[in-house]
Amino acid sequence: MEHDDVLRAIEQRVLWLATAIVDHANRVRPNPGGMKVGGHQASSASMVTIMTSLWLEQLRADDRVSVKPHASPVLHALEYLLGSLDTRYLTTLREFGGLQSYPSRLKDPVPADYSTGSVGIGATAPIWGAIARRYVNTQLGAGGTGRQWSLVGDAELDEGAVWEAVLDPMVAELGEVVWVVDFNRQSLDRVVPTMGSDRLQGMFTAAGWQVLTVKYGRLLEELFARPGGAALRDRIDAMANPEYQRLLRRTPGEIRATLPGDGPGAAEISRLIGDVDDSTLLGAVRNLGGHDLAALREAYARIDDTRPTLVIAYTLKGYGLAIEGHPQNHSALLTQAQLEQLADDLGVDPADPWRTFDPGTEPAELLRAAALRLRRADSVAEPAPDVPADLGRTPHGTATTQAALGRTLLDLNRAAPEVGRRVVTVSPDVSSSTNLGGWVNKVGVWSHEDRRDWFADDAETILHWREKPTGQHIELGIAETNLVGAISELGVTWSRWGQPLLPIGVLYDPFVERALEPWSFGIYAGGQSILVGTPSGVTLAAEGGAHQSITTPSIGLEQPGCVAYEPAFALDTEWCLLAAMSRLGRPDGSSAYLRLSTRPVDHALAAIPSDGAARAARRREVVAGAYPLRRPDGAVVTLVGMGAVVPEVLEAADRLGALGLPADVVVVTSPGLLFRAVQARRGLGDAPTAVLDDAFPAGRAAPMVTVLDGHPHTLAFLAGIRGVEATHLGVTQFGQSGDLASVHRLHGLDCDTVVGAALDLVD
Numbered sequence: 182m183e184h185d186d187v188l189r190a191i192e193q194r195v196l197w198l199a200t201a202i203v204d205h206a207n208r209v210r211p212n213p214g215g216m217k218v219g220g221h222q223a224s225s226a227s228m229v230t231i232m233t234s235l236w237l238e239q240l241r242a243d244d245r246v247s248v249k250p251h252a253s254p255v256l257h258a259l260e261y262l263l264g265s266l267d268t269r270y271l272t273t274l275r276e277f278g279g280l281q282s283y284p285s286r287l288k289d290p291v292p293a294d295y296s297t298g299s300v301g302i303g304a305t306a307p308i309w310g311a312i313a314r315r316y317v318n319t320q321l322g323a324g325g326t327g328r329q330w331s332l333v334g335d336a337e338l339d340e341g342a343v344w345e346a347v348l349d350p351m352v353a354e355l356g357e358v359v360w361v362v363d364f365n366r367q368s369l370d371r372v373v374p375t376m377g378s379d380r381l382q383g384m385f386t387a388a389g390w391q392v393l394t395v396k397y398g399r400l401l402e403e404l405f406a407r408p409g410g411a412a413l414r415d416r417i418d419a420m421a422n423p424e425y426q427r428l429l430r431r432t433p434g435e436i437r438a439t440l441p442g443d444g445p446g447a448a449e450i451s452r453l454i455g456d457v458d459d460s461t462l463l464g465a466v467r468n469l470g471g472h473d474l475a476a477l478r479e480a481y482a483r484i485d486d487t488r489p490t491l492v493i494a495y496t497l498k499g500y501g502l503a504i505e506g507h508p509q510n511h512s513a514l515l516t517q518a519q520l521e522q523l524a525d526d527l528g529v530d531p532a533d534p535w536r537t538f539d540p541g542t543e544p545a546e547l548l549r550a551a552a553l554r555l556r557r558a559d560s561v562a563e564p565a566p567d568v569p570a571d572l573g574r575t576p577h578g579t580a581t582t583q584a585a586l587g588r589t590l591l592d593l594n595r596a597a598p599e600v601g602r603r604v605v606t607v608s609p610d611v612s613s614s615t616n617l618g619g620w621v622n623k624v625g626v627w628s629h630e631d632r633r634d635w636f637a638d639d640a641e642t643i644l645h646w647r648e649k650p651t652g653q654h655i656e657l658g659i660a661e662t663n664l665v666g667a668i669s670e671l672g673v674t675w676s677r678w679g680q681p682l683l684p685i686g687v688l689y690d691p692f693v694e695r696a697l698e699p700w701s702f703g704i705y706a707g708g709q710s711i712l713v714g715t716p717s718g719v720t721l722a723a724e725g726g727a728h729q730s731i732t733t734p735s736i737g738l739e740q741p742g743c744v745a746y747e748p749a750f751a752l753d754t755e756w757c758l759l760a761a762m763s764r765l766g767r768p769d770g771s772s773a774y775l776r777l778s779t780r781p782v783d784h785a786l787a788a789i790p791s792d793g794a795a796r797a798a799r800r801r802e803v804v805a806g807a808y809p810l811r812r813p814d815g816a817v818v819t820l821v822g823m824g825a826v827v828p829e830v831l832e833a834a835d836r837l838g839a840l841g842l843p844a845d846v847v848v849v850t851s852p853g854l855l856f857r858a859v860q861a862r863r864g865l866g867d868a869p870t871a872v873l874d875d876a877f878p879a880g881r882a883a884p885m886v887t888v889l890d891g892h893p894h895t896l897a898f899l900a901g902i903r904g905v906e907a908t909h910l911g912v913t914q915f916g917q918s919g920d921l922a923s924v925h926r927l928h929g930l931d932c933d934t935v936v937g938a939a940l941d942l943v944d
């Protein structure tokens with residue numbers, strides 16, 4: 182057999198298996214509940230040639246691939262043929278404990294290189310993966326070099342995440358990045374009328390990418406070379422996408438009547454196609470480059486490894502299936518009869534759907550050789566470093582929690598350099614306004630080559646921008662989605678390349694919402710990172726309503742795989758940050774979200790115990806989620822405060838005390854940890870519960886006022902701990918610029934409102 186015939190045989194088996202995996206899940210496996218199962222035969226078929234060609238000929242063990250979500254059956258078919266996926270899984274697509282709906286790093290039996298599912302995010306992950314690997318290489322000397330492939334759907338390129346990533350100046354240098362676009366001109370709902378490769382080519386070229394277009398297959402190219410061929414090419418090139426798609430579903434007679442069109446070349450085209458037989462004609466109109474192994478191979482051979490490459494491979498959605506090219510084929514499933522016809526066309530026995538190639542046959546040998554080439558060395562992971570729990574410093578005077586972030590990083594670098602060297606900060610153009618300047622000055626900005634700092638000798642320069650391969654701060658353009666993409670991939674290097682990093686991303690807190698879904702997806706995919714939202718709430722005062730955040734405290738509470746902290750004091754911030762860092766880079770680890778503020782707070786209010794054991798006890802409570810700050814005798818009310826409004830809460834406690842109504846003050850640092858403790862106390866989950874007795878002991882039950890600079894419901898559940906009456910203060914409306922006192926009064930976060938709420942409850 183010719184080599185390409187062997188490949189073709191494998192490609193056809195991949196098409197069969199991918200289709201049969203979906204068919205089994207939907208039409209064979211019993212489904213007592215009657216819920217839709219789903220799976221995408223047409224989207225898979227579209228990618229079959231591209232993926233067969235990649236896995237059998239192009240990929241190396243060091244390469245990593247992100248596969249578009251709806252092609253997961255193709256990935257599993259290849260894993261199976263290459264011997265890494267057991268037969269028993271082929272009947273488990275979308276079954277509990279079986280193959281996931283979309284490629285998954287953490288939940289599939291053969292871990293995918295990248296989890297995909299949220300379009301645009303899976304596509305861009307290898308860009309951040311490439312940067313993370315380069316970073317690991319320059320800092321820790323591991324990680325290797327291989328291509329970072331993304332196999333993306335064409336409609337996926339509508340996603341903003343794609344363009345934010347493509348535009349980042351750092352990306353144009355990533356020669357290891359290769360995207361292959363499955364250019365079937367169909368999205369979920371339709372044939373996209375205006376989708377064309379020229380526009381894409383221009384946009385990616387302008388961003389510094391190499392663009393290779395694989396438009397037509399050999400058969401069409403051969404027709405184009407005949408008399409009338411140029412007219413035929415012009416006709417097909419100029420044809421609108423829906424008209425072309427319609428052609429795919431026509432009989433030979435209809436094609437002969439409609440393909441020539443009514444342009445000046447019509448007669449020539451009629452003559453040309455008049456000379457070819459029906460089956461050649463049917464083959465020719467669907468002969469696109471993305472289904473031509475030789476055309477794809479040629480394109481891959483031209484990849485220039487000094488810049489990212491985009492391969493636009495023209496394909497057919499539903500290639501080879503009865504649903505090929507139909508505008509509504511996205512979720513269509515082949516009928517029993519259509520599946521049997523496919524089996525017949527491909528020479529497989531539908532009664533024995535999972536049969537592989539007999540040992541010793543050419544396809545079996547080619548698959549064996551590919552499996553050997555793709556085998557990866559077992560890597561031994563470095564353990565995550567031991568992060569100190571307390572750096573031993575006690576701040577004096579006033580400080581902001583935001584400034585405590587940069588301060589802690591600098592102190593950590595001195596106290597524990599082996600931990601400090603794994604810290605990497607990332608910012609979307611807000612390093613100085615989030616107070617990271619001192620840290621950036623100290624560690625430098627990461628760049629894969631040294632760049633001259635032209636302002637090094639300028640006396641007025643406070644923030645020194647020294648770019649070098651040993652820098653530990655990564656600066657991105659203003660694109661929050663890129664920020665979370667980057668920290669998610671930096672936070673996965675422990676499991677990808679055996680080298681844990683401690684990534685910390687900073688952004689203005691309201692923009693956490695913009696970045697939330699991609700960050701959550703990164704956590705879902707196994708990335709562990711710290712996201713710092715600062716400044717936050719309405720406490721940013723003069724910065725105004727456009728920058729205030731309201732719902733982010735509950736985001737922190739609810740985000741799986743994440744511990745959220747909102748400390749009130751500088752030292753609490755340090756402790757929470759160190760605790761968050763100690764959970765990164767390990768199999769049982771988690772991400773963290775810190776919500777910080779630019780409000781200067783007198784640190785004496787924190788009343789840090791000077792006794793070492795008492796300080797340690799305070800620290801344990803701070804990182805567990807809450808601590809009692811004041812417990813006067815005969816307290817009649819408990820004031821619970823979180824974050825930037827704790828000074829008002831303490832002032833209110835003073836005033837109530839003066840009125841003869843002593844008030845307990847509890848400072849909450851993490852509603853999420855408290856909620857987990859409440860659940861665990863009822864047998865839901867295994868979170869530690871001691872914090873509930875420490876901060877809200879039964880003996881001190883009293884009515885409760887909760888206060889935070891965020892939506893009040895975030896702390897409302899605390900009243901249920903002891904079943905007390907409560908009032909919940911917080912922000913429920915958009916705000917405006919102003920001085921802090923006015924803004925806090927507007928939202929009912931001022932001392933008067935807290936005192937009034939307590940009096941109402943006590944009366």
Ligand SMILES: Cc1ncc(C[n+]2csc(CCOP(=O)(O)OP(=O)(O)O)c2C)c(N)n1
Pocket residue numbers: 224227250251298299300301333334335336337338363365367368369498511
């Ligand atoms: C962020 C996001 N939005 C919407 C979807 C739903 N969705 C899944 S696939 C798809 C269309 C994909 O079209 P394309 O990328 O061209 O893939 P094809 O199936 O044509 O290969 C849509 C809208 C999603 N998965 N993620």
Ligand SMILES: [Mg+2]
Pocket residue numbers: 334335336363364365366367368498
């Ligand atoms: Mg498409």
